[in-house]
Amino acid sequence: MNSEPHTARWSINDSAKIYSLDNWGAHLFTINKNGNVCIHPSSNAKQSIDLRILMDDLIKRKIKPPILLRFMDVLQRRIAFIYQVFKNAIIENNYPKKYQTFYPIKVNQQRQVVEAIASYGKRYNIGLEVGSKPELIAAISISTGNDLPIICNGYKDNEYIETVLYATKIGYNITLVVEKLFELEKIIALSRQLEIMPVLGIRVKLSSKGTGKWSTSGGEDAKFGLRMSEIIAAIRMLEEHNMVPCVKLMHSHIGSQITKIDKIKTSLIEATRIYTELRKMGIGIEYMDIGGGMGVDYDGSKSSYFSSVNYTIEEYANDVIFQIKNICDEAGVECPHIISESGRATVAHYSVLVTNILNTETQCAMPDFEGQLAHAEKPVPTVRKLLDIYKSIDRHSLREDYHDTQQLMLETVNLFNLGYLTLNDRATAEWLYSKIVLKISTILEKIKPVPEELQNFNLHLRQTYFANFSLFQSIPDSWAIDQIFPIMPIQRLNEKPDVMASIADITCDSDGEITSFVGQHGRSKYLPMHKINSSVDYFIGFFLIGAYQEILGDLHNLFGDTNAVHITFNNKTGYMIDTVINGDATWETLKYVQYKGPEILKNVRSNLEKDVAAKTVSIEESSQFIERLDRMLLGYTYLVDKTETG
Numbered sequence: 001m002n003s004e005p006h007t008a009r010w011s012i013n014d015s016a017k018i019y020s021l022d023n024w025g026a027h028l029f030t031i032n033k034n035g036n037v038c039i040h041p042s043s044n045a046k047q048s049i050d051l052r053i054l055m056d057d058l059i060k061r062k063i064k065p066p067i068l069l070r071f072m073d074v075l076q077r078r079i080a081f082i083y084q085v086f087k088n089a090i091i092e093n094n095y096p097k098k099y100q101t102f103y104p105i106k107v108n109q110q111r112q113v114v115e116a117i118a119s120y121g122k123r124y125n126i127g128l129e130v131g132s133k134p135e136l137i138a139a140i141s142i143s144t145g146n147d148l149p150i151i152c153n154g155y156k157d158n159e160y161i162e163t164v165l166y167a168t169k170i171g172y173n174i175t176l177v178v179e180k181l182f183e184l185e186k187i188i189a190l191s192r193q194l195e196i197m198p199v200l201g202i203r204v205k206l207s208s209k210g211t212g213k214w215s216t217s218g219g220e221d222a223k224f225g226l227r228m229s230e231i232i233a234a235i236r237m238l239e240e241h242n243m244v245p246c247v248k249l250m251h252s253h254i255g256s257q258i259t260k261i262d263k264i265k266t267s268l269i270e271a272t273r274i275y276t277e278l279r280k281m282g283i284g285i286e287y288m289d290i291g292g293g294m295g296v297d298y299d300g301s302k303s304s305y306f307s308s309v310n311y312t313i314e315e316y317a318n319d320v321i322f323q324i325k326n327i328c329d330e331a332g333v334e335c336p337h338i339i340s341e342s343g344r345a346t347v348a349h350y351s352v353l354v355t356n357i358l359n360t361e362t363q364c365a366m367p368d369f370e371g372q373l374a375h376a377e378k379p380v381p382t383v384r385k386l387l388d389i390y391k392s393i394d395r396h397s398l399r400e401d402y403h404d405t406q407q408l409m410l411e412t413v414n415l416f417n418l419g420y421l422t423l424n425d426r427a428t429a430e431w432l433y434s435k436i437v438l439k440i441s442t443i444l445e446k447i448k449p450v451p452e453e454l455q456n457f458n459l460h461l462r463q464t465y466f467a468n469f470s471l472f473q474s475i476p477d478s479w480a481i482d483q484i485f486p487i488m489p490i491q492r493l494n495e496k497p498d499v500m501a502s503i504a505d506i507t508c509d510s511d512g513e514i515t516s517f518v519g520q521h522g523r524s525k526y527l528p529m530h531k532i533n534s535s536v537d538y539f540i541g542f543f544l545i546g547a548y549q550e551i552l553g554d555l556h557n558l559f560g561d562t563n564a565v566h567i568t569f570n571n572k573t574g575y576m577i578d579t580v581i582n583g584d585a586t587w588e589t590l591k592y593v594q595y596k597g598p599e600i601l602k603n604v605r606s607n608l609e610k611d612v613a614a615k616t617v618s619i620e621e622s623s624q625f626i627e628r629l630d631r632m633l634l635g636y637t638y639l640v641d642k643t644e645t646g
């Protein structure tokens with residue numbers, strides 16, 4: 001990469017290519033003629049929200065970055081899209097029954113998100129899937145009875161089961177899925193005791209496994225589900241208590257983000273075979289719930305890599321409908337209604353975290369040792385050798401000089417540690433090294449083929465861009481499982497981004513750095529970025545983070561929830577801010593670890609009073625300090641210096 005920008009020769013299409021935008025953007029994100037990223041809330045390409053303008057407007061409203069932008073129209077668009085794709089597959093395959101999505105709320109339990117999904121999804125008969133008592137209460141609080149069906153998965157105690165039974169009694173459309181045989185014993189006992197007949201589902205443990213990071217959710221060793229022998233035992237138990245007619249649903253789930261379509265097909269075949277056998281045994285199952293797993297192409301590579309998927313939603317839906325119909329027809333068994341618990345595919349796209357770049361590693365000017373070297377009578381031998389290399393290196397001496405430079409830099413540190421080099425000598429060597437690296441990379445641009453050991457050489461030029469966010473809070477899967485999320489600047493995309501960068505967060509953790517990105521030709525070890533001007537905000541966006549990230553995020557270094565803004569498209573004004581949710585204030589994150597704001601102030605004040613009495617601190621100094629702490633406790637946990645626009 002050259003150091004000079006080539007604005008004239010660079011177009012927004014070039015930017016779209018290097019960030020692979022069209023491959024992961026799902027027709028939701030584009031770049032406008034001003035070089036800013038836009039989001040399209042509907043399929044009408046003219047309707048768009050310019051993310052850079054939006055950020056500037058939010059900052060004018062004194063909402064500080066990092067800001068989680070939640071685009072509620074995108075939720076609506078995804079729900080409608082998934083439904084339509086299944087509807088098309090049903091028509092194409094002449095499938096006699098219906099399709100229904102149950103949104104698994106573990107993927108993102110935020111009340112406004114679940115409410116929006118329930119409200120938009122009404123016309124598609126969407127339901128909610130829950131996996132714990134708190135999630136059950138959340139779903140019940142949103143449902144107004146039988147208008148929002150609920151499926152209950154997860155381990156259950158008596159309290160969970162009883163609540164579901166009472167909810168059934170008063171008219172909720174709620175299905176209790178048996179995850180374990182011992183759970184069924186409890187369910188039978190409680191329903192007999194309370195004289196309430198539940199609607200039951202049976203989760204089956206398929207031998208088929210998914211692929212990718214969550215493959216252990218399926219297969220013989222999976223945590224949940226009944227083996228075939230347990231299913232037979234369950235039926236016997238239910239028969240004994242005349243409860244077989246309660247069973248209306250069969251559930252299976254082989255993992256999230258299934259990357260290969262053939263694994264999906266295999267599991268569908270197995271699940272449908274079990275369904276047909278159960279139907280032949282007289283079990284009146286009406287619904288086949290195929291669980292989650294429909295993946296998201298985060299890196300846009302359309303591959304079976306774990307951040308991608310090698311199929312489209314259309315292909316997924318077609319395979320589901322086709323396989324189920326085919327096997328049911330072969331077995332002469334009535335087809336079931338089909339349910340999928342697609343979480344990730346529903347919500348991943350709706351939120352974008354945008355934050356400001358605070359600084360770059362090389363932002364502070366490095367001293368120039370040129371003059372000093374010119375006047376030095378006799379540089380130390382290590383520095384002199386590096387200087388010789390710098391002056392003479394060319395394409396013919398490249399490899400040898402590269403090896404010698406590496407050796408000399410090791411020597412520099414050793415000699416410094418032994419006391420033979422001064423700090424100034426070492427700094428000069430460091431400066432020469434950076435000059436040699438630049439020269440080598442210029443030479444490498446002109447030679448082909450590049451020697452094998454120098455193929456990744458340009459990574460020496462990678463700069464660290466410090467972004468105002470916590471990776472552990474906002475994109476925890478990037479750290480926990482090396483998940484790749486699309487990341488790109490949201491402005492200046494009509495300029496060539498000349499800098500190769502890694503993105504570091506503001507936690508004091510060396511793991512808080514991203515060095516793997518979505519690139520033009522697959523994964524890339526750097527993100528193309530523009531040189532930043534410290535007086536103008538430069539924002540980057542982290543995309544497709546709506547699934548799992550918001551709830552899995554943690555409080556590393558006590559960086560809390562970010563500010564969140566719910567936005568909808570508006571024909572007249574472009575956009576409307578529906579809700580602003582303030583991020584955690586410092587006192588709130590401290591409270592999670594048992595520090596209470598008023599107590600903190602009380603303790604500091606009483607300590608300072610002793611100093612005031614001893615006259616080592618003045619009354620003014622003491623009260624100013626308390627005031628400062630008070631302000632900080634009420635303030636944002638992220639850095640708030642640099643929002644020039646506002």
Ligand SMILES: Cc1ncc(COP(=O)(O)O)c(C=O)c1O
Pocket residue numbers: 104107129153217253255256257258291292293294295341342343344345547
């Ligand atoms: C039972 C169940 N259903 C649905 C899901 C959601 O899966 P996804 O987000 O891949 O659609 C999960 C997640 O692992 C799950 O365990």
